[in-house]
Amino acid sequence: MSIQSPKVDVSVTPNSSRAARLRFWARGLFLLAVGAPLVLSPLRARGQAAGTPAAEPNAVQIDVKLVIGGGTIKNNSVGTLSVAGNSLQFATGKAQLDIPAPSILDISTHEDSRQNITGAAHFATMAIPYGGGRALALFSHEVDVLTVEFKDTNGGYHGAVFVLPQGQAAPFKKQLVARGAKATLPLAEPGSDNK
């Protein structure tokens, strides 16, 4: 019976540690090579932008409801409202409404609230017993209403009413006024009823 002492190969240890150190440095260099451009590029861009004044980005808002006044676009269509070039654009998947800013006679914004459950689902809630449907009517959310009055090329007067998420109407009014649209009420501080 013999007791074997555990073998420790000491001769291998210096070589393996050197290899590990080399692998570590190689990995570090690789990460530095890959990461440096990624880290530095925003700095460079920021440095470039610092020289010139930053232009205000055009207002864009998705999921805007055109309540009425879209001409060929159906009432209550949902689409993207944006300030593009010198005009206000509302685009759905099928059609687009383009209102040049100088043709706008008045813009007004207003805060309102809308029910969370609308359409067919709303009718379905009426079937909930014990007044459950009425209880669901308590859930609503605040919205901004943007009303635009404008003239077409033939002089015809139009009105369009858009519903946007809360606090999103004011930037549109501000940018359109800057592009030549008229507004009887000036843009007031946020929180007031009519801006």
Added chain:
Amino acid sequence: MTHHTRSTVSVGFPIVLACTLLLMAGSLLGQAKPVPKPVPMFSASAIQIEPPDPGDVPMPAEFRMAIYESLIAHIEKTGKFRHVYRSGDKDAAAVPDLVTLRTTAQAFKKGSQKKREVTTVTGATSMTLKVNITDHAGKTILDRNVKGQVHFMGENLRATYDFASRVADIITEKFYTAGHTTER
């Protein structure tokens, strides 16, 4: 003898009653039917819609615009006019028999959709506007107050749809279809 008299009365009374009723019915039918007053009807090939005048009534812009656009859509749908012109349309001036529709706010109460749907008795949105239609010479041919309201279901702006629908009904009732020739 008494029994005989009683039976005569019991048989005779319904006959007399029936005869009386028949005579009354006959006399009523024989009377000449009252001739309904002829309702004045108008004819025009085109109408121009002016935007609502809020007057002294504080009516939000979205309601005014919704009334205006709803009126145009509903009046076009009646098919009574060849052209429905918007306010300011340059082509309207050339139409000789153009009529103009103007609306002036008389009353406006903005309700709450939430209140309406929860309570079913409060929160109604209602509006009353004076509807005035004039001919090309400026003579008034129709002038009346029309109400629009939403009592239970729907958003507040639905009251404008209700108003426009009622105005369209009046126009359907009062105007011949464009190109109609009256019998002489």
